[in-house]
Amino acid sequence: MNSQGFPKVTGPSDDKATPTMPPYNVFEDRCPTRLVLERLADKWAVLILARLEPGPVRFNHLRRGIKGISQKVLSQTLKRLERDGLISRSVFASVPVTVEYALTPLGRTLTETISALAHWAENNMDAVLAAQAAYDGAAV
Amino acid sequence: MNSQGFPKVTGPSDDKATPTMPPYNVFEDRCPTRLVLERLADKWAVLILARLEPGPVRFNHLRRGIKGISQKVLSQTLKRLERDGLISRSVFASVPVTVEYALTPLGRTLTETISALAHWAENNMDAVLAAQAAYDGAAV
DNA sequence: CAGTATCCCCCTCGATACTG
DNA sequence: CAGTATCGAGGGGGATACTG
Secondary structure, eight states: OOSSOSSOOOOSSOOSSSSSOOOOOTTSTTOTHHHHHHHHTOHHHHHHHHHHTTSOEEHHHHHHHSTTOOHHHHHHHHHHHHHTTSEEEEEEOOSSOEEEEEEOHHHHHHHHHHHHHHHHHHHHHHHHHHHHHHHHHHHO | OOSSSSSOOOOSSOOSOOSSOOOOOTTSTTOTHHHHHHHHTOHHHHHHHHHHTTSOEEHHHHHHHSTTOOHHHHHHHHHHHHHTTSEEEEEEOOSSOEEEEEEOHHHHHHHHHHHHHHHHHHHHHHHHHHHHHHHHHHHO
16 A cells, blocks of 8 residues: 555545645545445444345334344335435335335445455454454453 | 355365354344444444554554544443454553554454445445435435 | 653443333 | 333443653
8 A cells, every 4th residue: 555554645636726635545534435434344334234235124124124123223224225325215104104124326336345344353353262262262 | 145145154274073063044043143243333333443554553542543532431342342353452661651553463364344335435435425315305 | 843641531332211 | 013212220431640
């Protein structure tokens, strides 16, 4: 990478028009990229996005699919994701009302990236587990 | 992807030896892959890993490099990452003691994956911001 | 310099109950 | 079915002070 360390530091569109366009930098606490971090820092959000990958899912179905999530957290996380433009919410006026959540195109690009993480987990889980065991063993 | 939705569900090494090797599944709360999620669910951990990417860094240097982190959180997060085998801690008995933190080979493979996330943030930040503005605007 | 220890507040999350 | 409202416990994290 670069000398800064992390993100390739270029604004999304460096037109000369924008007066003070600071380059994105996760290490600055005012940087909007921290927002993405916050989003992923929510484990539930990640799981929801993952769960929506195959296709639209209804609220309670989502709830049952993600072991351990409460309806409150599910609800508020869904709202946040919708606000971020990552998922869409569609209401169908059926007899008992039906609501479907689905990935937006934007959300879909994120889940692609996230799946890279999932693969990392699959491939390196054992190494992490072993490291923990070694660390804990040595500590005793 | 697959029908399950998220991870390519295969054990890291599906030898026929292991008796009950449940396939990794993030949606199960007992699945070790949740551990990776927990790790990334810590925004500070991500920032630390990112910061270590260019090379070894000392404690206070790290602290100054990551705006907003407290020494307590830095300390405990470093310990966790070390336990997970993602970073190493080297003590140099110089006049004032010096400690360097660095990525392990394992940690390095993770930062590669994480940088994909950073690039996503760079490329899609504007879309997210726009979505938020639209959402908030419509709400009023 | 590189931490540990302590206090304390906030904010999240879970549980429960209620609504359209 | 798909949520919202309220309460209450818990823990993470910040600020500060101290140590080797």
